Amino acid sequence: MSSSDRGSRAHSRFGAIGVLVATLALGACSVQTLYGPTTFTDGSAVQSTLTRISVSQVSDRVGQQVRNRVIFQMAGGKAISDPLYNMTLSVTSRQVGLGITVTEASPVYSVIVQATFTVRKIGTEEVLITGTAGANASWNYVNQIYANTRAKLDAENRAAEQVGNQIATRVAAAIAAGS
Numbered sequence: 001m002s003s004s005d006r007g008s009r010a011h012s013r014f015g016a017i018g019v020l021v022a023t024l025a026l027g028a029c030s031v032q033t034l035y036g037p038t039t040f041t042d043g044s045a046v047q048s049t050l051t052r053i054s055v056s057q058v059s060d061r062v063g064q065q066v067r068n069r070v071i072f073q074m075a076g077g078k079a080i081s082d083p084l085y086n087m088t089l090s091v092t093s094r095q096v097g098l099g100i101t102v103t104e105a106s107p108v109y110s111v112i113v114q115a116t117f118t119v120r121k122i123g124t125e126e127v128l129i130t131g132t133a134g135a136n137a138s139w140n141y142v143n144q145i146y147a148n149t150r151a152k153l154d155a156e157n158r159a160a161e162q163v164g165n166q167i168a169t170r171v172a173a174a175i176a177a178g179s
Contacts, residue, residue, distance in 0.1 A: 049175045050074040050168075053119060054083035062156050063091035066115055069164025074171065086122055087171070091115045091163070093156060098138060110138040111152065113159040117167050119174070129174035135162035 053074055058067050067089055071077070091113065098108040114134040120127055137158040139151035 046172055046175050049084065050172060051076075051078060052080065052082060052084040053087055053171065054080045054085070055087045056089055058089055058091055060091070060093075062093040062113055062160050063089070063115075065157055065160035066091050066113065066164045066167070069161050070167050070171075073165060073168030083122060085119050085128060087117055087119045089115060089117050089167075091160075093159070095152070107141050108138055109141055109152070109155075110136050111155045111159055112136045113156065113163050115163050115167060117171075119171055129171060131167075131170055133163045133166035133170070135159040135166070137162075 051074065055067050055071055058064055070087070070089070071080075092115075093111055093113045095109050095111050098110050112134065113136070114132065116130075116132050118127060118130040135158075137155040139148075139155040141148055141151075
């Protein structure tokens with residue numbers, strides 16, 4: 001056995017011990033919120049305020065998808081009782097062709113959903129937050145009518161879900177910041 005063999009064996013032993021120590025030390029760590037609640041529905045002030053925000057009615061299917069997502073994210077699907085704030089919501093959606101084939105047909109479309117929202121305190125009309133949110137989702141156009149209709153609806157739903165999530169997150173952040 002040469003001296004270089006003993007050195008490499010010592011390095012590997014120290015390396016293995018180092019990995020073992022690091023694994024044991026990091027095994028005690030966990031990821032959690034530093035200042036916020038450990039669960040989103042534990043009765044925190046932010047959660048109790050979110051459940052007291054009523055969301056105004058909208059006029060179309062995509063707007064209703066956004067509204068439903070916002071309500072679900074803020075209140076967990078529970079009925080809004082004794083609202084403290086009111087959210088006005090305006091949603092628009094449109095489709096855009098993304099490519100042109102040699103026959104001047106677009107094989108890929110994108111739906112763009114945009115929403116403007118304002119949260120006001122009931123009684124004083126003080127604005128808590130106002131903003132816009134937007135998302136897009138694409139789908140392929142094929143030679144089947146039902147498949148195209150379903151693909152467009154699915155794309156609208158995906159974009160509406162993203163917009164609803166953005167709005168709920170921004171409102172929660174505004175409440176947590178105390179603005």
